[in-house]
Amino acid sequence: KGLQKNHSSGILIFFNLYLNRWSMSKIIENYKRILIQIERYNKEFLATSKNPKLIAVSKTFSEDKIQLIIDQGQRIFGENKVQEATKKWVVLKKRNKKIELHLIGPLQSNKVKEALEIFDVIQTVDREKIVKKIKDNLDNKEIKFFVQVNIGGEAQKNGLKITEVEAFVKWCINDMNLRVAGLMCIPPLDRESSYYFNLLSNLKEKLKLEHASMGMSNDFAKAIQFGATYLRVGSAIFGNRS
Numbered sequence: 709k710g711l712q713k714n715h716s717s718g719i720l721i722f723f724n725l726y727l728n729r730w731s732m733s734k735i736i737e738n739y740k741r742i743l744i745q746i747e748r749y750n751k752e753f754l755a756t757s758k759n760p761k762l763i764a765v766s767k768t769f770s771e772d773k774i775q776l777i778i779d780q781g782q783r784i785f786g787e788n789k790v791q792e793a794t795k796k797w798v799v800l801k802k803r804n805k806k807i808e809l810h811l812i813g814p815l816q817s818n819k820v821k822e823a824l825e826i827f828d829v830i831q832t833v834d835r836e837k838i839v840k841k842i843k844d845n846l847d848n849k850e851i852k853f854f855v856q857v858n859i860g861g862e863a864q865k866n867g868l869k870i871t872e873v874e875a876f877v878k879w880c881i882n883d884m885n886l887r888v889a890g891l892m893c894i895p896p897l898d899r900e901s902s903y904y905f906n907l908l909s910n911l912k913e914k915l916k917l918e919h920a921s922m923g924m925s926n927d928f929a930k931a932i933q934f935g936a937t938y939l940r941v942g943s944a945i946f947g948n949r950s
């Protein structure tokens with residue numbers, strides 16, 4: 709009986725190794741394909757494209773999978789949780805130079821200090837309390853900040869209402885001396901994204917900010933068309949998150 713058990717678990721281990729190898733090669737393949745697609749859309753939307761940078765959204769994925777595309781040359785990554793990011797990226801950043809890590813998930817004020825230690829860009833600034841906390845902990849670190857806009861006015865989503873953005877951004881820059889580099893949004897799931905990307909792009913231009921972070925696996929083509937400067941792509945590179 710013991711022998712039989714060893715035998716079947718041996719097969720299982722072999723099968724898992726095989727599956728892992730397969731998913732690893734798939735990630736590299738996906739990554740290369742996304743880069744080609746981005747190039748193609750840049751050409752297709754030549755008049756409006758801002759040649760956006762790709763943020764590889766690595767939330768929930770392990771360090772060995774992330775390292776695969778670092779080895780392919782990717783340097784910009786996104787995570788949505790401070791704790792998970794710290795656990796993975798302290799070592800990954802030590803091992804790989806010039807990483808630019810973006811926080812794209814909600815920021816609690818009790819996590820601000822930790823977030824400022826691991827992230828290079830924080831995309832989810834959305835209230836005064838967070839800005840004050842950031843100022844208290846920033847020291848001389850070179851961190852960029854984006855203001856998150858609740859572009860579809862959804863009750864369950866974080867971010868400022870469109871009508872609040874201008875005053876908030878001016879307050880951040882003038883009163884708080886915070887470096888606001890751009891705006892970020894997540895459009896409503898069940899709607900055509902183009903309309904919302906256009907709104908964010910116009911708002912960003914009006915406020916003379918440098919960056920618009922928008923577009924995910926399913927709609928990054930439209931984000932390129934409407935002038936994104938950063939795209940946030942996860943599952944189209946790493947596969948589905950379990």
Ligand SMILES: *Cc1c(COP(=O)(O)O)cnc(C)c1O
Pocket residue numbers: 765767788812813894924925926940941942943944
């Ligand atoms: C997870 C996440 C993404 C990536 O989504 P995909 O559909 O997997 O590309 C982008 N932006 C934010 C804010 C996310 O939380």
